[in-house]
Amino acid sequence: MGVCVQDVVELPVFNRARQLTKTYPNVVEWISVIETPVENFVRNREFVLSTGVGCGQDILALEDYVKDVIDSGASALAFATGRHIYKVPDRIIELAERHKVVLIELPWEIRFADILQDVLRMIGDEKRTEQQKAEQIRQELINCVLNGKGLHEITTILYEHSGLPVAISDHHKVIRANHSFNRSLIDVLNGNKEGEAVQVTPESFGEHPLLPYIEKYIIDSESCYQLTILSNHKKQGYLLFQPLSDEELSWLQLTVLEHALTACALYFVKENAIEMTEIRLKDNFLLELARFDQPLDHALLSKAQLLGYELDRPYICLVGQINVKEETTDVTPSTSLHSRNYYVQKEVNLAADVLKREVMTTFDGREVIVFVEADSPTYNEVVNQFLDYIERRLDKLLTRVSIKWGISCFKDGYFTFHQSYEEAKIALQIGDNQTGDSNRTFFDDTRMNRLLMALSQEKEVEGIVGETLQRLIEYDEKRQTDLIHTFIVYNKYNSNVSKAARELNLHRQSLLHRLRNIEQLTGLSLLDADDLFLLELSVRLWMLKKSTAVK
Known part of the structure; x- marks a missing residue:
């Protein structure tokens, strides 16, 4: 000035x-x-x-x-x-x-x-004139944002009043607006082009409160400058500008840059608020679609269309339970709930793009709900490809996170969102109760487990299970043995003693001794088909009830 x-x-x-x-x-x-x-x-x-x-x-x-x-x-x-x-x-x-x-x-x-x-x-008159001009520019920049205009309009105003080539990027360093700024310098700064960006301390521009926050970079003998756009101490993006020399920046130019930072921060806050509102609307819509059996009338279809969803397509539902491996020593920084959901959402969308499928995703705590377009009875192939792609990438991004999935059936028709969600939830619950390495459970493959779940609700069946296993359970608890597990392995190998002994790491005679104990405690013969079936059914129902009670 x-x-x-x-x-x-x-x-x-x-x-x-x-x-x-x-x-x-x-x-x-x-x-x-x-x-x-x-x-x-x-x-x-x-x-x-x-x-x-x-x-x-x-x-x-x-x-x-x-x-x-x-x-x-x-x-x-x-x-x-x-x-x-x-x-x-x-x-x-x-x-x-x-x-x-x-x-x-x-x-x-x-x-x-x-x-x-x-x-x-x-000098005083000139200072007042410049201050009045700076205030007019500030008001123009703020009104630009309040009137619904964007970053391109901000760079235009900034260029007109300062004469500086300028560009604005978001916090991912993606350029959102550019007015006469050298694009090749941006590419070097962002690592998208070969070249060395050396950060140095800028020479004096004069006296101005903005000066300590200016970062200077020298790229192939050219200089450019960067200011960080902050809001509530959170980085929102960057404002890049390029004067001909350090001495070129006047008090008015620096003040215009300062006001532009405020306008940019206001724009990003407004954009984030709109985005968060849209996300909440989408989340609430999908959660209601999954939880409640709603008629897909014209009003619901119109609301979905406004949110960017096409409901007049056949979808299957995938429900994933997100688990964090607390025991690992890995300290991946991005495993907060917000960051974790962001990465999962991103990979779901990428997988859908690769497979050219419509997808709708929402979250409910540690649960991720995904509706994926499926137009063929061989939907399991589509699902496996979809999940393979997601898990392959998430294993690298979120090493502490694993996801178990429940998958609904393919319906020969449309509009089965609530039913598909219920099927996927049941499949997830059954898969969670089972042991094994598989993290995917298809509803189609759970008929036996669903039958067992239905039987476990019957009081008479519960009484039979108790009578059959009571002495066996008490024996295991008192002697710290695991005769029930011994029976499960024995039954798994179709009563083959040698294979079961190898699996249990037992001597053959030790296994035979355990089997005699099981027969004695239950009063059932393992050589009788009916007795064997009763014991197997009782063990399965008992384990199902036990795992459900723990959860």
Whole structure:
């Protein structure tokens, strides 16, 4: 913020002054009276008044004084001649010319107080004008966001008022708007193009509160600058700009950049709020679609279409239980609920794109509900491909997370969302109760388990199971044995003692001893088909009830 030297010397108070050097486009931000020694009393872009006292008869001392003023960054130097200095020497004029400092000769009669008053009034007027302009630009940028306009309009306003090539990216460094900014520099910064981006401390742009937050990068001898867009201490994106040089940035340009940061932060907050509202609407819609048996009338289909869903397609439902492996020593940073769901959602959408299938996804705590388009009775192949793709990528992104899936049946027709969800939930529950390495359970493959679940609800059946296994359960608890597991393995190998012994890591005689104990405790013969069936059914129902009770 300041005024041009030329405008200063055109003030009436300088009418009798004589300019000894050419006119340079220097900016004046302050004016002061300084005599020798200069030391650190002169600051950058200052208009210096002096009588030359103590130097008038010593040309070398005068030259040292002028050098000190020039080295301090002054824009202009005016000597009052007639008492201590009668004429500014040519070597002093040449020195000022070399360093492009405006040198002025003042008659002794002109009072410094009059010059100070007029110049300070001019600087003050200019400061108020720039502040008013900055406020108008701030209001224009804020209104741009409030009126529903976007980042492209922000960059246009910014470019028009600052003249700086600018670009805006989100926090993933994806460019959202660009106005005359060098795209190849952006690609190098984002690692999408070969080249080295060296971060350095920017030179002084002057005095402005924004300066500590500016990051400077040098890329192939070109410079560009970056400001981080923050909202509630959360990184929202980046504002990139490219002045011709460090000295190019004025107070007004820096203030416009500061206001643009505020506008960008407001835009991203607004965008995030809209996005979160849309996500909540979609989540609520899909959860209601899954949980309640709703008629798919015109109103529901229209609402779905507004949210981007097409319900007039055949879907199957997948319900996944997200489990975090707490015992692992891996410390993947992105396993918070929000981050975890974000990655799962992203991979579900990518898998759907690869397979060219419509997909609808929502979350309910640790549960992910996915409706996938399936247009063939061989839907299990589609599901396996879909889940293979998701799990292959999630294994690398979320090493602490595993997902168990329940999958509904394919329906020969449409509009079975609630029924499909219920089937997938049952399949997930049954799969969760079973041991084994498989993390996928198809509803079609659960007929036996569903039969057992239905039987387990009958009081009479519960009594028979208790009578059959009571002594066996008490024996295992008292002796710390596992005769029930022994029977399961024995039955798994169709009563083959040798194979069951190898599986249990037992001697053959030890296994036979255990089997005799089972017969004695239950009163059933393992050689009788009916007794064997009763024991197997009782064990299955008991284990099903036990696992359900634990959960």
